[in-house]
Amino acid sequence: MLVVKDDKELVEAVTRLKQKSGKDIGIPGGVRTGQTFSRLSLVDEYHLVIHPVAIGNGKRLFTSKVNLELVSSKVYHSGVIRVCYHPK
Numbered sequence: 001m002l003v004v005k006d007d008k009e010l011v012e013a014v015t016r017l018k019q020k021s022g023k024d025i026g027i028p029g030g031v032r033t034g035q036t037f038s039r040l041s042l043v044d045e046y047h048l049v050i051h052p053v054a055i056g057n058g059k060r061l062f063t064s065k066v067n068l069e070l071v072s073s074k075v076y077h078s079g080v081i082r083v084c085y086h087p088k
Contacts, residue, residue, distance in 0.1 A: 007040055014042045031059040038062065045071070045086055052079040 002017075004010045014037075017025055024045075027037060037043050038061070046068065048061075068085035075081050 007036075010036070011040055011042065031061055034061050035063060038066065041087070043087060045084060048083050048085070050081040050083065052081075 002010075002013055004013055014025075027033060067088040069088050071084040071086055073081060073083045
């Protein structure tokens, strides 16, 4: 578990983790966690799962324009779509 008190500590901690050898780093969390990591340019790859459900409203992951490159996508029989993007 990673506990930090501000953005500066978060950037430093994630930078240290990225320098270690090993597997990819997964960050579980909600939209606020995603927004924070995105805002601080800490994301190397986005894996998004899109469910075909219309609920009327929700929180946006990206609060400003973000340039992304589609790397891969997969459509499941259920209609769910998994996409992978890299920030440009």
